[in-house]
Amino acid sequence: MPKIAVLQMTSGIDPEANLAAIEKAAVEAAQADAMMLFTPEMAILLDRDRKRAGPWIESDGPRKVVERLEALQMELDLDIALGSMPVATGAGKWANRSFYFDEKSGGPILHYDKIHMFDVQLATGESWRESNAYEPGTEIVTVDNTPIGRLGLTVCYDLRFPALFEALGKRRCDAIAIPAAFTRPTGAAHWHVMLRARAIEASAFVIAAAQVGKHEDGRETxxxxxxxxxxxxxxxxxxxxxxxxxxxxxxxxxxxxxxxxLPSLANKREIPN
Known part of the structure; x- marks a missing residue:
């Protein structure tokens, strides 16, 4: 029975400090005989001040993070699902990108760009416009032959869009990763019920590593x-x-x-428009 490790973080504005926390957790996970480590959304850099965050995102910082985590995965023989970090796309905007590090794929490191942008105005006064800086992804991504079978990749706000999870269900995912940085109000209202619903709908395990607490940029998760x-x-x-x-x-x-x-995946029929 494979053991997984889930890292709950309070990521801040210093990528090096956040990466060091992940590296420490990876060592502890390997020592505990875990086969996989899951981290939250924006595990490497959580900073709503885009002017302050931009120079690191536009530098070679993200590439160096990928190189260090790739080396760490090989050293520890521990698959690492990095929930996400911001990366420059070269098209004027950034991507909120997940990575999956394993040595079995034999090819480029698999990644997934968050499809659904968090553009909301909450009753608490919080306003988020992710699409101002981030380009939405367009591809559904699954990772075959992980220690827990076929793994579907999603990020945070994707959770609210059943069509994506229907597509992952059609691909017969055994597990779905939903790394997140949920706000406190939306988390208290919807987090548990939606995660349980997505697991039931896909007849799959759901693994949701999350950000928690008060962060350096002023948000609370x-x-x-x-x-x-x-x-x-x-x-x-x-x-x-x-x-x-x-x-x-x-x-x-x-x-x-x-x-x-409960063979809901096998019984599913297409609904006419």
């Missing part, structure tokens, strides 16, 4: 990194107060067991 099984049962909830490393054993037999009992 909800935390509650979760692992949910295909039946919707919460196997791990890391709470909403502190950063840290959590572990969960993944019973892969549970996937087929649930799909036999």
């Amino acid at each position: 909800y935390g509650h990194s979760l692992v949910v099984d295909p039946w919707g049962e919460v196997l791990l909830d890391m709470g909403g107060e502190e950063s840290g490393l959590g572990f969960c054993d993944i019973d892969l037999g549970r996937i087929e067991e649930v799909r036999r009992q």
